[in-house]
Amino acid sequence: MDKAFGWLGEIFQALLKVIPALVIVPATHRGVAFVHGHRVKEWGPGLHVYWPVVTTYKLLVVVRQTVRIQSKVIMTKDLKTVTVGSLVTYHINDVIAAAVHIADLASDVIERSQAAILAAVSKHTIESIQADRLGFNAELTERVAEVLNGYGVEVQQAQLTEFAPCTALAINGNAAVGNYQLWTGF
Structure with missing residues (x-):
């Protein structure tokens, strides 16, 4: 029975695209509307009316955000090996640059x-x-x-969360002795 009336649902969905729709942009977000696929319009917080048949939109959080930068092993200027992890705190100050010019901010x-x-x-x-x-x-x-200049973000803080001397050990898991592979324990 569902398949018999499935076409009715598809027709109804197509008709809904012709009717103007409402979007509420919260105070913590900004929106970017793509009208006819090429004209870009910024939406501030509040209620916005758009026509779904010719407009798509994207909402972005613009308030303070913190990302954890994964720890990596690196060599310092004095040729010592250290592990380095950090946090970066930023907020979006140009929603169009952040949404339009970068695929995954x-x-x-x-x-x-x-x-x-x-x-x-x-x-x-x-x-x-x-x-x-x-x-x-x-x-x-x-x-x-400096490196995020032009990305539409303002960096508030970058700080080390992990910084310690370490010893790097590289194990080749594909090494073989005779007909047997070495077990690395990892």
């Missing part, structure tokens, strides 16, 4: 921030980072803000 923020942080750590010694952690965090904030 969160991933790009993480990837670009990680590159800037690892580059900053590699230019310092362990002692210089440990001696002035606040100064180093200020430098990180500046470097992350």
Whole structure:
């Protein structure tokens, strides 16, 4: 019976696209409307009317957001191996740049921030980072803000959450002795 009247549902859905629709943009968000697929219009908080047959939209959270940058092992300027993890706090200040020019803002923020942080750590010694952690965090904030320039975000803070000397051990899991593969325990 459902299949017999399924076409009625499809017709009803198509007719709904012709009728103007309402969208509520919360105070913590901003919206971007794509009219006719090419004209971009910014929506502030409030009630917006749009025509679904020719308009699509995307809502973005613009308030303060914090992302955790995954720990990585890197070598410092004094050739010591350290593990580095961090947090980056930002907010979106240009919703059109953040929504239109970048496919996945969160991933790009993480990837670009990680590159800037690892580059900053590699230019310092362990002692210089440990001696002035606040100064180093200020430098990180500046470097992350530079690499995210044009992304529609304002970096509020970048800081180290993990920083410790370590020993890196690389194990090749594909090595074989005779006809047997080595078991690495991982």
